[in-house]
Structure formats: C-alpha cells, structure tokens
Amino acid sequence: VEASIPEPQRDAWKKFQAKPFVSKDDFEKEVVRHVETTLARSMFNCDETAAYAAASLAFRDRLITEWNRTQQRQTFADTKRVYYLSLEFLMGRALDNAMLNVGLKNVAKEGLSELGFRIEDIINQEHDAALGNGGLGRLAACFLDSMASLNFPAWGYGLRYKYGIFKQEIVDGYQVEVPDYWLDFNPWEFPRHDIVVDVQFYGGVRKYQDEVGKNVAVWEGGEIVKATAYDVPIPGFDTPTTNNMRLWSSKAASGEFDFQKFNSGDYESSVADQQRAETISAVLYPNDNLDRGKELRLKQQYFWVAASLYDIVRRFKKSKRAWSEFPDQIAIQLNDTHPTLAIVELQRILIDMEGLDWDEAWTIVTNTFGYTNHTVLPEALEKWSVPLFQNLLPRHLQIIYDINMFFLQSVERKFPGDRDMLARVSIIEESQPKMVRMAFLAIVGSHKVNGVAELHSDLIKTTIFKDFVKIFGPDKFTNVTNGITPRRWLHQANPRLSELIASKTGGLGFLKDLNVLNELEKFADDKAFKKEWAEIKYANKVRLAKYIKSTTGVTVNPAALFDIQVKRIHEYKRQQLNIFGVIHRYLTIKAMTPEQRKKLAPRVSIFGGKAAPGYWMAKTIIHLINNVGAVVNKDPDVGDLLKVIFLEDYNVSKAEIITPASDVSEHISTAGTEASGTSNMKFVLNGGLIIGTCDGANIEITREIGENNIFLFGNLAEDVEDLRHTHNYGSHTLDPDLVKVFDLIKSNAFGDAGAFGALTGSIEDHGDYYLVSDDFHSYIQTQTLVDEAYKNQEEWITKTILSVARMGFFSSDRCINEYAEMIWNVEPLPVEKGSGLGKEE
Ligand code: GL7
CATH class of the missing domain: 3.40.50.2000 (Glycogen Phosphorylase B;)
Incomplete structure (x- = not known):
C-alpha cells in the first residue's frame, strides 16, 4: 500500500516534524510532559520509577526521531x-548509554537535579x-x-x-x-x-x-x-x-x-x-x-x-x-x-x-x-x-x-x-x-x-x-579478533578514568579511535598522573566494597588486592582452579606465624557468574565457593588477609561496577578451550592486570601490552591432548598441594564433603579433563608472583598505565571495520554531525 504523503502536503509535515531536545530546559519540559500525560502522574506523585520512565521516554523520543532520519537516509542512499x-x-x-552516546548526560543530570532527582538513582531504576x-x-x-x-x-x-x-x-x-x-x-x-x-x-x-x-x-x-x-x-x-x-x-x-x-x-x-x-x-x-x-x-x-x-x-x-x-x-x-x-x-x-x-x-x-x-x-x-x-x-x-x-x-x-x-x-x-x-x-x-x-x-x-x-x-x-565498545566499558563504567584520559589526550576522541590511548605511555612514570590514576582505582574499589557490604554483609578492605573472576560458571573456565587456589591460600595463612602474616598482601577473592540450571557440576562449584567464603570470612586467624565473596546475579549492569574495581582478574581456562573471552579486555582497559592462561585473546592481549604486564601460567594448547592421554592411559598423580586442598575439603571443613565428591572426583578419578592438577602448581606460583608484584605499588601502577595505553586494538570498532572490509564489503554512510538534528536533508 502506498502510504507516503502527497507532495503538496509535505510542507506541513516538515514544518511540524519532531525536533529532538538539546537544552536542559527542553529536556525538563519533556520529562514533566511525560510524567503528567504519558504516565498520568504529577509532582505530588512522582517517585524514582516514574522519573526513570519519563526521562527514558524523553530520550526514546529523541532516539526515534534520529532513527527515522537514519532509516530514510539509508534507504535513499x-x-x-x-x-x-x-x-x-x-x-x-539503555538510558545511561543513550545519554552518553548522544552527548546529553550532563544536560540530563542537571535537568533531573532541578526536578528533584539524582541521576545515579534514576539510572539504577532500569531493569x-x-x-x-x-x-x-x-x-x-x-x-x-x-x-x-x-x-x-x-x-x-x-x-x-x-x-x-x-x-x-x-x-x-x-x-x-x-x-x-x-x-x-x-x-x-x-x-x-x-x-x-x-x-x-x-x-x-x-x-x-x-x-x-x-x-x-x-x-x-x-x-x-x-x-x-x-x-x-x-x-x-x-x-x-x-x-x-x-x-x-x-x-x-x-x-x-x-x-x-x-x-x-x-x-x-x-x-x-x-x-x-x-x-x-x-x-x-x-x-x-x-x-x-x-x-x-x-x-x-x-x-x-x-x-x-x-x-x-x-x-x-x-x-x-x-x-x-x-x-x-x-x-x-x-x-x-x-x-x-x-x-x-x-x-x-x-x-x-x-x-x-x-x-x-x-x-x-x-x-x-x-x-x-x-x-x-x-x-x-x-x-x-x-x-x-x-x-x-x-x-x-x-x-x-x-x-x-x-x-x-x-x-x-x-x-x-x-x-x-x-x-x-x-x-x-x-x-x-x-x-x-x-x-x-x-x-x-x-x-x-x-x-x-x-x-x-x-x-x-x-x-x-x-x-x-x-x-x-x-x-x-x-x-577477526573480538573487541569491546569503549563507550560502555570505559566511558560509562569508569567515568573518572575516562575524564582523566580525556584531560591528557585532548578530549573524548579516544572513544572513537581507541589507539589514541597510546598517548598515555608518556605518563607511565609521571608522579602526579600516577597518583590520580591510583586514586581513581581506589575509589572504584570503595564503590565495589560498598556494594559487597550492602549485598553480602561482608566488610572488605578496599586497600586489599581485589582478585576477580566473573563469567559464566563452567568447568572449562576453571572457577574450580581458582577456589582450590583460595583454599590453598587459606591453608598457607593458617600455617603462618603472625610475623609472616604481616608480610602477606591482603586479598579479596571475588567470584560471580551463573550456572546453567541443568549443569550440576557448575552448581557444585558455586556451592563450594560460598561455603569456603562462609568459613574463611569469619576465621579470626585470617582477618583481612583473605576474604571470599560470591556476588549474586552477575549481569551487565553489575559488570559496570565490578570491572573498574579489579587489581587482578582471572581468565584461566584450559588452553585451547576459551575461543576469545572479552571480559579480559574490559578489565585491562580499566586498569587491572590479568592472571591467565595462554588461551583465546589473552595471547593477543599479551602481544599488545607486553609480557611484563600480564601473569601467564599453565600448559599450552598444543600439549593438552597429550596430557589428557596420559591421564587416561598413563599414570596420573595429583599435584601434592592440590591433594592437601582435597584433604581439607574431605575433612568436612566446608560442610558435608559428600556435596563436593563429584567435583574432586572428576579430577582424581575421571581423567581431570580440564587439567586442573596439571596447572595447579604453576597457578599457585604465579599467584605468589602477583602478591610480590602488588607490594611494589609504583611499578604496579606503571604496568596498568602502560597496559591501558596499549589496548587500542581491542575496540569493537576495529573489529567491525575488519568485518566490513574482509567479509561484508560494505562502506559506512557518513553523515554530517548535526545534519539530522532537526535540519532538512
Ligand atoms: C563464546 C566463547 O566462549 C567466548 O570465548 C567468546 O569470547 C564469545 C564471543 O566470541 O563466544 N562462544 C560461545 O558459545 N559463547 C561464548 O561466550 C556462549
């Protein structure tokens, strides 16, 4: 059916076309209009949910206007x-992202504040x-x-x-x-x-x-x-x-x-x-x-x-x-x-x-x-x-x-x-x-x-x-090596870091060409810059510590080393290796003299991730992590030296709080099993270091940032098949430190050991398909290197600055350009800035 308006009537249409707001006043006008008409509420009946709804609708109107113009432009071209x-x-x-992408977050912030709301509270209303x-x-x-x-x-x-x-x-x-x-x-x-x-x-x-x-x-x-x-x-x-x-x-x-x-x-x-x-x-x-x-x-x-x-x-x-x-x-x-x-x-x-x-x-x-x-x-x-x-x-x-x-x-x-x-x-x-x-x-x-x-x-x-x-x-x-959008994973999740980078690289251009981050290399030894850099990391850790307190009740020390593994729970991703390593650390601390304990860097081990509802082994791993936390977190011998946290319901919005707060994040899949991983990129981009295996994108991250700036461990992909073969047909003796960990589990130290029998059994008796025992020693040793490195904060901060400076390659913009050129054979359709904003085309 022909649905387009005849030529003579189009002038009227053009005259009355929607004009997206750009000013604070116009934004507020839209919010109030939506509260009073779309939502049928008033200033006497407007809670944060309603304010979120109205602010979102104001931005949605704006987006759909541009959407229409984009579609017309693309059809026409x-x-x-x-x-x-x-x-x-x-x-x-979507709201925070929309505000930042159209460059109106500050307008919205001031507008909402004049209407009686804090923008953070409004953003947090969104599901x-x-x-x-x-x-x-x-x-x-x-x-x-x-x-x-x-x-x-x-x-x-x-x-x-x-x-x-x-x-x-x-x-x-x-x-x-x-x-x-x-x-x-x-x-x-x-x-x-x-x-x-x-x-x-x-x-x-x-x-x-x-x-x-x-x-x-x-x-x-x-x-x-x-x-x-x-x-x-x-x-x-x-x-x-x-x-x-x-x-x-x-x-x-x-x-x-x-x-x-x-x-x-x-x-x-x-x-x-x-x-x-x-x-x-x-x-x-x-x-x-x-x-x-x-x-x-x-x-x-x-x-x-x-x-x-x-x-x-x-x-x-x-x-x-x-x-x-x-x-x-x-x-x-x-x-x-x-x-x-x-x-x-x-x-x-x-x-x-x-x-x-x-x-x-x-x-x-x-x-x-x-x-x-x-x-x-x-x-x-x-x-x-x-x-x-x-x-x-x-x-x-x-x-x-x-x-x-x-x-x-x-x-x-x-x-x-x-x-x-x-x-x-x-x-x-x-x-x-x-x-x-x-x-x-x-x-x-x-x-x-x-x-x-x-x-x-x-x-x-x-x-x-x-x-x-x-x-x-x-x-x-x-x-095509994967990438991540620096808009959400730096600018939105870590606004202070983004602001600091902008102040040193001449504005927000790095968000469109992430290789601009390279300019940060010259600040890697700059005292004042490093101080600010470290303060931002600390503030992000305080933010996460507050979140941990409010959701789990556990107090963690923001000065401790935050060691984070958040991703789907899967045997190949090896959260079990991590929690066994935590238990090993617990045993080590228990065996230390008070003098030795004073020299150890305090650590918070943070886990998060969902298990598929039918994946029994993954659920068992979650259970073990929580039970270890319940014991360790209240052991007076341990105090601040070790805390074990499981964050419930890991999702994208939580990742935006968690990612900027890592000192170290874990990407420790059995070599050859994790196709790429993408959170590894997010953590490094936010000034955290990685402990990881030679797997997926870890390898390219190492190539970009330098091997001094990453903690790699474990067997290589090319050796995995042979090792599995020996497990099944040769002799398979477990790592002695891992045996001690299993002994502690079996002593019911973390609740009824029967609950964890399948997990330890998969390693002891069923071939250890994911090479947990083979990599255990190397993992523990590398964690010790992490402890040592963290004590030298000056060097640590320099490592993180250099790493961020070298992460430009991992922008999803680079990846999309590669797809466009090698696979799709498509060109962008350039558009002049402002040309869509209420002007005629
Ligand atoms: C995955 C890979 O496991 C992961 O390594 C990769 O980063 C991601 C995106 O390419 O794709 N493959 C897969 O089936 N899932 C993934 O996340 C579910």
Whole structure:
C-alpha cells in the first residue's frame, strides 16, 4: 500500500516534524510532559520509577526521531546493508548509554537535579535487557554500538524473549533460578503492529512438474505462527546515526484465540493454542557453550530466521533490482550456527517462491552469508536430529539434502575415492538417528568463516574444520579478533578514568579511535598522573566494597588486592582452579606465624557468574565457593588477609561496577578451550592486570601490552591432548598441594564433603579433563608472583598505565571495520554531525 504523503502536503509535515531536545530546559519540559500525560502522574506523585520512565521516554523520543532520519537516509542512499543475526543480544541498560552516546548526560543530570532527582538513582531504576547468556550475546551488543557509531547501515535481528536469562539467587550457598520478567515496563521498544510475518511449521511437501517440465515443490499444511516486530533504536556515539535492532515476538495466527473452538465450547484448547504459539519467543535458553537439541529451540531458530529473511527480502524487492544484485546490497552475518537455517530459507525463497534455478540461487546465497564460529567445544556444536527436522521443517530438510548432495559431489571430484573424507564432511551425520551438522551447513553456505581470536581461528582450521580448509582452500577461513565498545566499558563504567584520559589526550576522541590511548605511555612514570590514576582505582574499589557490604554483609578492605573472576560458571573456565587456589591460600595463612602474616598482601577473592540450571557440576562449584567464603570470612586467624565473596546475579549492569574495581582478574581456562573471552579486555582497559592462561585473546592481549604486564601460567594448547592421554592411559598423580586442598575439603571443613565428591572426583578419578592438577602448581606460583608484584605499588601502577595505553586494538570498532572490509564489503554512510538534528536533508 502506498502510504507516503502527497507532495503538496509535505510542507506541513516538515514544518511540524519532531525536533529532538538539546537544552536542559527542553529536556525538563519533556520529562514533566511525560510524567503528567504519558504516565498520568504529577509532582505530588512522582517517585524514582516514574522519573526513570519519563526521562527514558524523553530520550526514546529523541532516539526515534534520529532513527527515522537514519532509516530514510539509508534507504535513499541505497547502499549495501549489514544484517547481524543473533539469537542473543545482551544489551544491559539503555538510558545511561543513550545519554552518553548522544552527548546529553550532563544536560540530563542537571535537568533531573532541578526536578528533584539524582541521576545515579534514576539510572539504577532500569531493569537490564538480558537477552543473552554471556560473551556471545554481549559481543553482539558491542557490535551494534560500533556499527552505529561508525555509521554503518546495519540492523540486528533477534528474538524478543519475554524472559531473559534467569535471575540468580544464592540460598544457603546454592544457586536458585528466578524468572526474569523484564517487559513490565520497557520504554526502549517500539511495537510494530503493522509489521507481522506468517511463519509456517510442520505440514508436508507436494512435488510436481509444471507445464514447462520444471520441478516444483510446495510446502503446505501444518500451522502458522505470527511474528510481530519490535524495534529498539541503537544510537551511535557522537553521530546522528541511529540503527535498528528488530526483535520478533510470536503470537497465534488466529488472533486472540480460535473462535471456532471457542464457539463450540472448547474454550480451554483455544487458549492453549494461543499459549503454545506464544511459547516460541517466551524464554531464552540459559545454556552457555552447550547444545541440548530441544525441539522448541529449533522452532525459535526457524521462527526468527524466517521472519527476518522475509523482512530483508521484502525490503530488497522494493528496490526492484535483479536477484543477482542481492549480495551487492545485503550482507548477512550468522552469529554462531544458531541462524544457519537462514541459508536454507533464502535458498527456499529463491527457488520455491521466486522461481530461480538452483545454481543461480545458490550463488546468491553463498555470496550473502558469513559465518562466525565462537567455540570448539564439541558439546556446543549444534546438531539437529533428522526425524525432528523432517517433522518440523520438511521442505528445509529436502533442501539440506540437496545442498549436501551437490557439496559431496564437488568433494568427490576434488578427492576422488576418498570415502572417509565424504563421511567426515557430510552435512548429514550417519548416526542413529541421523543428525544435521549445523556448522558444516554454515560453512558450505557462506563465503567466509571466521574465528574470534587468532589461536581460536588457527584451531578451527587445524581441528574441527580441517577438511573444509582442504576442500575450499585457506582463504575462506579468516580471523577477526573480538573487541569491546569503549563507550560502555570505559566511558560509562569508569567515568573518572575516562575524564582523566580525556584531560591528557585532548578530549573524548579516544572513544572513537581507541589507539589514541597510546598517548598515555608518556605518563607511565609521571608522579602526579600516577597518583590520580591510583586514586581513581581506589575509589572504584570503595564503590565495589560498598556494594559487597550492602549485598553480602561482608566488610572488605578496599586497600586489599581485589582478585576477580566473573563469567559464566563452567568447568572449562576453571572457577574450580581458582577456589582450590583460595583454599590453598587459606591453608598457607593458617600455617603462618603472625610475623609472616604481616608480610602477606591482603586479598579479596571475588567470584560471580551463573550456572546453567541443568549443569550440576557448575552448581557444585558455586556451592563450594560460598561455603569456603562462609568459613574463611569469619576465621579470626585470617582477618583481612583473605576474604571470599560470591556476588549474586552477575549481569551487565553489575559488570559496570565490578570491572573498574579489579587489581587482578582471572581468565584461566584450559588452553585451547576459551575461543576469545572479552571480559579480559574490559578489565585491562580499566586498569587491572590479568592472571591467565595462554588461551583465546589473552595471547593477543599479551602481544599488545607486553609480557611484563600480564601473569601467564599453565600448559599450552598444543600439549593438552597429550596430557589428557596420559591421564587416561598413563599414570596420573595429583599435584601434592592440590591433594592437601582435597584433604581439607574431605575433612568436612566446608560442610558435608559428600556435596563436593563429584567435583574432586572428576579430577582424581575421571581423567581431570580440564587439567586442573596439571596447572595447579604453576597457578599457585604465579599467584605468589602477583602478591610480590602488588607490594611494589609504583611499578604496579606503571604496568596498568602502560597496559591501558596499549589496548587500542581491542575496540569493537576495529573489529567491525575488519568485518566490513574482509567479509561484508560494505562502506559506512557518513553523515554530517548535526545534519539530522532537526535540519532538512
Ligand atoms: C563464546 C566463547 O566462549 C567466548 O570465548 C567468546 O569470547 C564469545 C564471543 O566470541 O563466544 N562462544 C560461545 O558459545 N559463547 C561464548 O561466550 C556462549
């Protein structure tokens, strides 16, 4: 339908177009207007929740105005766009970020203060948007920020889960999961009730030949679910560009409920249908680095992919271009294998709906997609059972079989007679039942495959995807080392540090070109600068200490060394190594004379992170940490020398308080298991040092900041396989210090040892797959080096300054520019500052 206003009436529109506020007075006017009209409240009935709502709505209005202009500008320019498909976007809070990105935080601060509120209290009202599990989801959020800040025409596509990642409560030392219902009030989304896509499931396929003898496949029957779009504006930093994140929400096709059933008296089942459809976008699967193969998850994936592709194709068709131009106009990036069905769906649209022939369609498809791999852990690689697929998406399964047939034929031509190779690379695993290997499908259907750190990208080429390198050649495989947005992870989380850096580098330019941080090197020995630097770290530690006190009741000394490990709880990330190290420290302190104790640097060991609800071992680790804390924290022999803290419900907004407060953070995964890690980058950028293994991005961080500025320990990735082999087939004797730790646990020192039997047993009796014992000695020794180094504060501070100065590489802006150049082949759409702000285009 033609919905644009005719030429003669457009002047009126232009005259009355919304003008985003820029002044304090206009901001206040907007806040008061929203309190009094949108919220129907008044100055006699305005608490912090209402003030938060009104301030957010004022900023939302502003963002959506820029959003509209950005979309018009991008449509008009008609250049190539990027679509970033991710099942997770771990956005955190939006208000603070919006205020900073549009450069109006001070305006808002003063405005709110005149209206009777402290801006910090208002910011704290916001519920995190927690539509992700961990690093993978947060990476997608950092990428959206960078794409907008760099003026790339780019959209994110995801699911609008009603429940994000669960809220974690610790009850008697155990993790308890509470649903995260976050949509009660969400001012940051715009429901688009006019953008609704029908998504089909189940049914069957009818094949026939048409008049001219062409094979036709029709997918018919089954059921339809409706996808409604919800748009979230993504403001760039210091630019009018405001991109879009479109999230899909599911609804039954029959509207409220099935009236036929209702009228025939079957009220309950008509509501049940509705409920079943809504279930699709109801909940985020809470597993990190684990695939469980649940049918509802496959339904989520297809629902999201089908709606997104329909939307993308519809937008392309409006341009009236030839199909062959599709990859010149559109790049689609697959964030892990979760959206791999998009490859099949686009092929289906092109051959079944648009009538292209196979080869023509397949060329378009492969030139459109890029695939990012985020893990080599076998338990995380997605596979779907063929019978399940057959039932849910019968036509897609046929297309997958055809893709596989053509692919295997090409392999056969290249490696004649190599049947083992064919079996190894087949998209269909010949198991019982047969399985669809999604990573292989993603590789075959994309023109580029990338890993997320150098070691990881090398590993995928030499292990899980080795055969594909032989088949497609090495150029199809590349590396884009992850990055983080310095806007949220420095400017927003650590405003004082950001201000200090700005004062020495000529303003906030470093937030747009993080390599400017290099200028700080010259202050690494500057007395006055170091003093300020140290004061800021101390203030951030005081802030965290207050938070710890208010949430756990434990008093920690801000002068102690803060040693932090916050991330999802996983055996491969080895929080168990950390807590065993803490127990070892406890034993050491207990055995010390008072004189010896005086020489030890006091330490606070801080843990945080969620365990997947079904991951028993991870939950056991949380339990052990809490029980160790309960004993150590009240032991008078220990006092301030050691405190053990578990912070409940680690999430993005808490990370903003925790990250700036570290002296040391732990990134101690078994070598070769953590694809990249991104919190390692955040901690160093905030002036903390790392104790870590030679894994993921730690290696590149070391290369950038220098090996004197990082505490590396442990076995190397290349030795892991041999060590595992010896554990299983040779002799496996545990590290003697670790044995002492286990003995203490077994003496019930931290509660009933039975509770921890599986954890110690996995190391003693079941092969120690994650090499905890092998790395224990090296870990303890390195922690001693940390103690020693921390005593020399002058050198320590210099190390942290040099590290920050050398972190420019890890901006997600660098990473997005690499994707744009190597994979997407897209250019930014430059926009003059201020051109969108109420001026004509
Ligand atoms: C992850 C990796 O585990 C993590 O190392 C990486 O930094 C992140 C982003 O690339 O992706 N892969 C994965 O499956 N999850 C991750 O966080 C859940």
